[in-house]
């Protein structure tokens with residue numbers, strides 16, 4: 001319950017313009033740059049530097065140009081162009097070619113057909129340069145639209161694209177079957193959004209139990225699944241499960257967020273597992289940052305500590 005309340009509280013704060021303005025002023029520059037704990041920076045250069053550093057440690061990356069919930073076609077077009085520029089920049093830099101994006105950033109709320117067109121532009125450019133693109137999953141209001149859009153581009157022949165499913169939702173077992181029947185790659189997460197009890201488990205123990213159930217199915221039936229969690233107990237249980245079933249370590253990967261449980265990322269890497277770090281960057285970092293606070297309110301102490309250091 002605390003988990004749900006905290007997510008709800010921080011999700012509400014994430015709509016505050018005043019907080020966003022304050023965070024933008026202090027969050028990314030100066031000694032108190034608390035945003036940098038979870039966000040690689042605001043520019044493509046910052047992102048590529050972070051990827052180089054992470055790759056030099058034997059870890060893999062996926063780059064997320066932050067942005068979501070755009071309300072105009074102009075903004076969706078700008079985000080699409082930013083992704084196309086990012087593809088060029090990554091191509092030139094010769095770093096790992098893996099992107100994550102959100103459909104509401106490409107206009108899902110404004111015009112579904114244009115969102116599909118924007119996504120196709122990105123997938124086409126990405127496909128030419130050998131990228132893999134993951135469509136992030138947003139709140140349950142977008143689950144159907146996200147899966148439908150994903151299936152549309154898949155049926156149009158795009159193959160270097162995958163999607164995300166959330167163990168907190170009751171519906172996910174069925175969604176797993178739908179996406180798996182296509183032969184597509186799934187990233188499994190617990191779910192970062194506050195959800196009502198009509199659609200989602202409210203107790204963390206239920207979300208965790210569903211995660212374990214689904215992750216086992218992904219490991220045995222899925223196509224190169226991504227087990228995306230920082231939950232050490234679950235990770236150890238999945239490693240034991242894969243070992244018992246003789247599932248090779250190169251047939252799946254673990255994924256974690258930038259700046260979270262770096263010790264665990266290193267431990268898994270050292271044990272021979274593939275670990276991918278989700279690297280978010282860009283000026284629109286505030287909602288992403290607030291979700292990270294909502295998952296672990298102890299992070300607020302870290303933010304406050306950073307601000308005091310600045311003085």
Ligand SMILES: Cc1cc2nc3c(=O)[nH]c(=O)nc-3n(C[C@H](O)[C@H](O)[C@H](O)COP(=O)(O)OP(=O)(O)OC[C@H]3O[C@@H](n4cnc5c(N)ncnc54)[C@H](O)[C@@H]3O)c2cc1C
Nearest residue numbers: 136137189190191192228229230231255256257278292295
């Ligand atoms: C690669 C990746 C991609 C993701 N993509 C999506 C997506 O598309 N859609 C979506 O809804 N969600 C996404 N998420 C977020 C996910 O849904 C969870 O909100 C998030 O991963 C926290 O849950 P957990 O699985 O780590 O487990 P939890 O039980 O929440 O946490 C386990 C442990 O991890 C550590 N931890 C977790 N969160 C934090 C934090 N914020 N700060 C510090 N430590 C922390 C703590 O040690 C905690 O005890 C993604 C997560 C990852 C790792």
